[in-house]
Amino acid sequence: MISDHDFKQIDKYLYEIPKTFRADMRVPARFYADPELLKAIQGDRSLEQLVNTATLPGIVKYALAMPDIHQGYGFPIGGVVATQLPDGIISPGGVGYDINCGVRLLATQIEKEEITPYLDDLASALYTNCPGGVGKAGHIKLRPGELDVLVEKGANWALTRGYATASDLERTEENGCLAGADAGKISDRAKTRGKDQVGTLGSGNHFIEVDAVDRIYDEPAARQMGLFPSRITVQIHCGSRGLGHQICSDYVKRLQKAVHQYGLILPDRELVCAPLSSPEGQDYLAAMKGAANYAFVNRQVLTWHIRRSFEQVLAGKIKNHHVYQIYDIAHNMAKVEEHEVDGRRIKVCVHRKGATRAFGPGSPVLPGIYRNIGQPVLVPGTMGTASWVLVGTKESMTQTFGSICHGAGRVMSRSKAKKNIRGTRLREELEKKGIRVRAGSMSGLAEEAPMAYKDVDRVIQVVHGSGIAKKVARLIPLAVIKG
C-alpha cells in the first residue's frame, strides 16, 4: 500500500512518487489530484498499479495518472503511459477491454424550453431506436466479409453506407479511421461477436444523454464549436462492444507467451505486453485499430439513429431540429505519436486508458475548424450530474503527452453499488429532478449511481487548475438512455 509519505506534492494539483520508491521503477510516477480526490483512492490499488506501470520497458518521462484514477486490469483506469519506439512495449491492459470506448458530442440549435414538451417522447424514441443491453444485436446485419471492410475503413464505411456526413468525419478523431487496421489480425470469434452489434449501446456506464448547455466558460471556443447557453446537445458514450472485448481477451492470452519469449520482467502479470516492434506487438496494434474503427462506426450509426429519433418526434413541431456533430474522441486507446522528450521529438506509443487525448492549439492532426482553439475534449459525468467540454493546451502537450481525464471515476465497485443502491429508487430520484430515465436494467442503473462515482466538477477543476486543459462548457442532463 502506498501512503502519503511515499509521494511529494510538486504543484497545487500534482503529486510525484519518486523513481527511488521502488528499485524496478524506470521513471517517476506522477498523478493529478486534490486532497479530497486523494482520499477517494485510499484503499484501492490504483497508485500501486501506477507505480507498476513505471517499470514497463521503454517508458519515457513519467507514468501518469489523472484525477479520476481508479483500479483497473493491470494499469489503473485514468492512466497514461508512453513507451519509446521501436522496442518499447505495447500492452492490451494499457488500453482496456473496451477498445476505443469514447464520447461523441452532438449539438442542435434547439432551446431547452422549446424541447421540454417533447422530452418524454424523445427519450422513448431514443430508447426504442438505439438498442442497448448486454449482448444486444442492432438493426444492421452485415454480409460476410463486410465486417472486414468496416474494421479497416472505419467511419468511411459509414459514409459510403449513408450513416454519416463528410462533416461528421471531419469532426471525429482521425476522421474516424485509424490507418493500419488489419482484419486478418482479428479472430473469427471476435468477428462473430461483433457482426450484429454495429449501432448498439451496450451496458455498464454506456449511455446516450440529452443535455442542455448550463454554462459557457470560454466564449470564443464555445462559439467555434457551436455551443451556446441553454441549447440542447446529445452525448453518446460507448465503445467496441463484444468485438473489442474479444480482441483484448485474445491478445492478453497471446501476449502472455510473448512476455516469456522476450524475457520481460513484470511486477504484475496483468501488465502483459510485447515490444511494439515484435510480431505480437504489431499484430495487437493492427487488431486494436480495427476495434477502434468499429467503435467509431458504432457511435456514427448511433448518431444516425439519434437523428432519426429527432426527426420522428420533432418534425412539424420544431422547425430546425438538425443534429450536427461537435467532436468524437476516444478514451481507451494506444496510439503512435510524436512528442518532445528531453528536448528531442521522438516517436512513442501513448497508452490512454480511461484518459482522453487533449492536444493543444496548433496541432497538425486537428481539423482546421479547431486548430486555433485546441482539440475539444469530452468528459462525461455520471447520471444526473454535469458533463464537460474542454480544450487541450500547450501544457497538456508538455506534461501529459496531450492527455487529460475521461470522467468522474469510480469510488464504489460495481458489486458494492448493486448491493447498496436500488435502481428503482434512483430512477425516482432522477425523475424528481426532472431527468427522464429510460433503462433496460434496474440493477445496471444502480451500478452507475452518482454516489458510486467521484465528483466530476472536482475532477475537472484539477485538470483546469493544473493547466492541462481549459474549461469550455458545462452540460446538465435532461434525459438519459441506458441499456
Add this chain to the structure above:
DNA sequence: ATGTAC
C-alpha cells in the same frame, strides 16, 4: 467494459 465462466 463483457454472450459478467468455456
